[in-house]
Amino acid sequence: MFEKFRNKFKLSDEQWNNYTACFNRIEVPSKTPLLKEKEVSKKMFLIEKGCIRVWFNNDGKEITSQFFFENETVGSIESFMKNVPSPTNIETIEPSILWWVHKNDLDSILSEIKEIPHLRDMFINKIFERTFDYMKYFFTTIKDTPQQRYLNLIKERPQIVKRVPQHYIASYLGVSTVHLSRIKNKLVKK
Amino acid sequence: MFEKFRNKFKLSDEQWNNYTACFNRIEVPSKTPLLKEKEVSKKMFLIEKGCIRVWFNNDGKEITSQFFFENETVGSIESFMKNVPSPTNIETIEPSILWWVHKNDLDSILSEIKEIPHLRDMFINKIFERTFDYMKYFFTTIKDTPQQRYLNLIKERPQIVKRVPQHYIASYLGVSTVHLSRIKNKLVKK
């Protein structure tokens, strides 16, 4: 799992092995809860195989807010970083193979990494990229119609459309399942 | 302007003076463009007095995406950091007093700051906070009605409601000016 990332990091083999040794492999079926609302997140997950969604409860309705796929890391970052209860649930969509790392281990890895300029910059850039992504998600909700956002999803994140049940996608787009169905219907007729 | 921030940073007076000397004070009337779409951003602004909006053109319609007030910093961050054309315009709403710093200066300040652990951590935390904010903005658009978001604005960001013309707020909420007017009308009648 980790070899493919090896040359992205200029690290001694010893450091590399120390770091990767902190990760624990698990195989879980679909619909496995990895974190529940109000718990304090102590784990981050790296996806080897499978697909995960992040969701929260809004007046009895499930709202899915994020999707993650192979080679991405998942966690309830704010809860994880600040030791506060997570507002969100994390759950597998497909049977998945995951690697998790405990906060204690990740904290010490990060504190070491922050002293190595090029790794620190990679880390900072990564955070910035996430910020930019969320800015774009926000902008698209105030400027585009649900149909435009669905088309955008097909183009930018085809994995979601292909692998995720449609009712999760509907809540992610902020529309009802019926309306997403209508949007699709309208598109095939064109 | 800078004294009030002085004790937030453990810096020698010499460093502090070097840094603050990079900032240039300007006074501008309302509706002054500070950055135009497609330009590469070379300046960041700190607001001493006044109020600024960030907006972009969407098929001929202006969409306002952000508001900033006293003691906040404004810029087209992605353009500024990556030297790419800015997708957004930056413009004053009120007559304003601003301090701007050039990218060259800020880059060297930042590269020094990154070597000082507690300042680096402040910087990283600041980026994380922005990410968390934008995640929340995104989530609220998919889970809340425009009316709930307007009420939320009154509660969380009263400055916006008090000082910003309503048609800017409407586009920020992703609704038409007519509809925002209706929402307000409905609220006073309750």
Add this chain to the structure above:
DNA sequence: TGCATTTGATAACAAATGTTATCGCCAACC
């Protein structure tokens, strides 16, 4: 002060979207 411009409210109508209910398909599970 007086005029022009901006801003906000409202009405009437059109379009988009939500809600509830029904039906059919398909996959998981005995």
Add this chain to the structure above:
DNA sequence: GGTTGGCGATAACATTTGTTATCAAATGCA
């Protein structure tokens, strides 16, 4: 192989939201 439950499509109707137009009030400026 049959049954069950989840998922998605569709219809009918209700509600929300957008569009266009008009007017009044507020504001900025000469």
